[in-house]
Amino acid sequence: MMRLREQIVLAVMVVLAGVALGIVLGGGLGSFSPRITDANHQLAGMPTLQAAGATASPSLTPSATPSVRATTRSPVPDELTTTLPLTTATPEVIIAYDFAAPIVGLPQVVSDTWSAGVVDGRYRMQLNGRTSVSFTGPLPFEHYRLSVDLAVHQGGAGVIFLAEESGSIYRFLVTPDGALAIERQAATGEVVQVVPWSASPALAATPGVENHIRIERPGDGLIHFFADETPLVRFAVPPGMVQNRYGLVLTARQGQGLATFDNLRIERLP
Known part of the structure; x- marks a missing residue:
């Protein structure tokens, strides 16, 4: 007994x-979870749009405009689900990462087709056979400012900034030759260009040169995008059930991509 x-x-x-x-x-x-699937949007060879006076990068050989088409989503491997810590630098700063060391929740992975992890003080993402990889986490408040130093060597890379209840995500992408786009990727893998590819003289048109990207949702119904202090584009928040998310993304149609991220900072706006 x-x-x-x-x-x-x-x-x-x-x-x-x-x-x-x-x-x-x-x-x-x-949780900050990876979305690792070949069904992510595939840039059709990378656009050749570039800033005035810039020369095309030798690594950007195709000249086709990016095409958007539905694809069949591949099975997603087991997700890495880990809580990202908060920082307490100041009351309004929610996240401040300088990547001097690995961050809990951001994968440190080396595989045959992709890799991600902190290298030389930056978060480095590389594709070597996969067409896309991204990591996202929730932002539990409506108004925010996000900034990051982004250097794209090959492919298209950027930031995830919004999600729908259906599982669709919105991502802001930059290419090594100074082009930008905003895309909506559905949970099925289908991608629609919300803001088509275009060049901006405010973006560096040289592979590997950092752009300081800033995204703000101040409460005016719009999301604003900047390079340093220069406005790039404004995006109207879609109606319906949407939530703020943040994340990093790298994509390349040919499966060869490389980008680094540094000084990721998120602030809560009034």
Whole structure:
């Protein structure tokens, strides 16, 4: 009888410990999960649009305009789900990462087809066979400012900034030759260009040169995009159930892409 009672007490203690661990792991901004699939949008050879006076990069050989088409989504591998810690630098700063060391929740992965991780003080994403990889996490407030130093060596890279209840995400992409676009990627893998590819003289048109990208949602119904202090484009928040998300994305049709991210900073706006 005593042994049975001890077993029951032990079982209850294990359950309580599991619940406590779940609370600890579920804190902060929630999970930061990879979306790793070849069904992500494939840039059709990379656009040749460029800033005035710039010369085309030798690595951007195709000249076709990016095409958008539905694709069949590949099975997603087991997701890495980890809570991202909050920083307390100032009351309004929610996230401030300089990538001096690996960040809990952002994958450190080296595989045959893609890799991601902190290298030389920057978060480095590379494609070597995959057409796209991205990581996203939730922002539990409506008005925010996000900034990051982005250097695109090959492919198209940028920031995820919004999501729909259906699972669709919105991403802002930049190419090495100074072109930008905003795309909506459905959960099925289909991609629609919301803001078509265009060149901006405010963006560096040299592979590997950093652009300081800033995204703001101040509460006027629009999301504003900047390179340094220069406005790039404004995007109207779509109607319906949308939520703020943040994340990093790299995509390339030919499966060869490389970008680095540094000084990721997110602030809550009034």
